[in-house]
Amino acid sequence: MKMVKKSVHFLQHAFRKHSVSPSLCASMDCGTRRLTKTRLIDSDCRLLSGDFLLHEDGSYSISKGHEDVVEEISAENRIITRSFQNWHTHSAMVLNKSFGEGLPLMEWLERAIFPVEKGLTPEFVKIGTLAAAAEMISSGTTFACDMYFFPETIANSYLESGIRAKVCAAVSDNDEIYDSKSALINIEKLLSSEQKSSDLIEFGIGPHSIYSCDEETLIKSSELSKKYDCTLSIHASETRKEVTDCYEIHGMYPIEYLDSIDFLSEGTICAHCGWVTKKEMRILSRNGAHAVHCPTSNQKLACGGTLSYPAMKDAEVSVLLGTDGAASNNSLDMRSEAKTASLIQKHDHWDASILNPEETWKLATNNSKDWITWDLDDIRLRPWGEGGSRLLPNLIYSGGDILDVFVSGNAIRRNGITQTINEREISEELENLVKDYYDS
Numbered sequence: 001m002k003m004v005k006k007s008v009h010f011l012q013h014a015f016r017k018h019s020v021s022p023s024l025c026a027s028m029d030c031g032t033r034r035l036t037k038t039r040l041i042d043s044d045c046r047l048l049s050g051d052f053l054l055h056e057d058g059s060y061s062i063s064k065g066h067e068d069v070v071e072e073i074s075a076e077n078r079i080i081t082r083s084f085q086n087w088h089t090h091s092a093m094v095l096n097k098s099f100g101e102g103l104p105l106m107e108w109l110e111r112a113i114f115p116v117e118k119g120l121t122p123e124f125v126k127i128g129t130l131a132a133a134a135e136m137i138s139s140g141t142t143f144a145c146d147m148y149f150f151p152e153t154i155a156n157s158y159l160e161s162g163i164r165a166k167v168c169a170a171v172s173d174n175d176e177i178y179d180s181k182s183a184l185i186n187i188e189k190l191l192s193s194e195q196k197s198s199d200l201i202e203f204g205i206g207p208h209s210i211y212s213c214d215e216e217t218l219i220k221s222s223e224l225s226k227k228y229d230c231t232l233s234i235h236a237s238e239t240r241k242e243v244t245d246c247y248e249i250h251g252m253y254p255i256e257y258l259d260s261i262d263f264l265s266e267g268t269i270c271a272h273c274g275w276v277t278k279k280e281m282r283i284l285s286r287n288g289a290h291a292v293h294c295p296t297s298n299q300k301l302a303c304g305g306t307l308s309y310p311a312m313k314d315a316e317v318s319v320l321l322g323t324d325g326a327a328s329n330n331s332l333d334m335r336s337e338a339k340t341a342s343l344i345q346k347h348d349h350w351d352a353s354i355l356n357p358e359e360t361w362k363l364a365t366n367n368s369k370d371w372i373t374w375d376l377d378d379i380r381l382r383p384w385g386e387g388g389s390r391l392l393p394n395l396i397y398s399g400g401d402i403l404d405v406f407v408s409g410n411a412i413r414r415n416g417i418t419q420t421i422n423e424r425e426i427s428e429e430l431e432n433l434v435k436d437y438y439d440s
């Protein structure tokens with residue numbers, strides 16, 4: 001417990017001193033770790049056995065046993081893998097979890113979500129984001145691409161948690177409190193300040209969608225993202241209604257429309273893309289934009305369509321995976337999102353070979369620089385099979401507990417206990433806050 005307090009103290013100190021730009025090594029316990037008598041699945045899904053060094057820069061090497069390390073972990077009951085990367089979420093929407101159950105997307109937004117969001121304050125966002133980060137850490141995620149209100153508060157909460165984040169400030173013309181003009185002025189202030197140089201946290205811009213932002217807001221958001229070379233994130237082609245409405249107004253489908261106003265560029269995040277034509281896929285590919293598959297949210301909100309992975313792959317679109325907010329998923333657990341993605345693609349295309357374990361794993365961990373360890377004593381991971389051949393499929397389809405999480409040399413979870421956030425305290429704070437949120 002002593003180490004827990006020390007890590008939190010150093011992170012909080014870094015947080016106060018540097019706002020959102022701490023050193024990567026945020027505690028005295030930061031640095032290379034040696035994990036012995038263990039197994040490791042590398043970024044290419046190769047399974048290795050032995051003693052490994054996990055370095056601060058995210059690389060690993062074989063240990064010879066005499067290196068200077070900050071900690072040695074006897075890891076016989078663990079398997080080391082890359083961490084999960086959640087490419088689309090609204091972290092503080094854990095506040096809305098299990099609210100508006102049974103409503104389809106537009107009704108859910110208009111009747112359940114938008115009215116209550118009028119009472120949103122930085123305090124709600126802070127506790128919501130910390131609770132979301134705690135859930136992500138406990139399930140092995142070390143990066144989130146977030147889109148919500150009060151971006152400074154979100155960034156500071158992620159910083160406290162120790163994981164990486166792209167914090168895209170939500171922009172919407174529909175909102176009565178956070179109008180798009182003030183949101184864009186605020187995000188430009190953040191982007192032009194020195195805070196953007198943070199190693200773990202980046203700011204971006206998140207115009208909500210083509211149905212909640214007018215053309216001027218979409219164009220300004222895109223121009224600002226190009227000016228500051230930051231992430232631009234939008235919901236696109238999530239429902240059939242969005243697509244048919246867009247065609248009625250503009251004579252084009254949403255991705256075509258976004259292309260026609262020069263909105264898309266290299267790295268633009270288009271969440272959902274459940275109702276897109278092959279022509280639109282080619283447009284995404286030509287612009288270097290990403291399509292983020294959010295299969296659980298699409299199913300829970302009865303969107304009727306979800307991203308077609310094989311068609312996107314044929315069109316050479318970069319596909320990423322995300323949970324969406326906990327309000328439309330009930331979970332921020334990328335372990336289950338990876339499983340759901342693989343299952344829905346197989347099911348929808350009548351082809352059990354689509355998104356095999358290796359490809360699913362790469363989709364869910366997408367160039368992760370961080371490491372997690374799983375509890376190999378977990379019965380769900382048995383049998384491992386000869387030479388551990390069943391381990392990777394078991395990790396995806398059977399599940400398992402996450403014991404440790406390492407980000408840039410910092411141990412933000414050890415032996416099943418998150419070091420940077422007290423899960424019990426944040427759970428109680430969230431419980432109390434939710435009562436106030438729905439009273440306001």
Ligand SMILES: [Zn+2]
Pocket residue numbers: 088089090235271324325
């Ligand atoms: Zn979303």
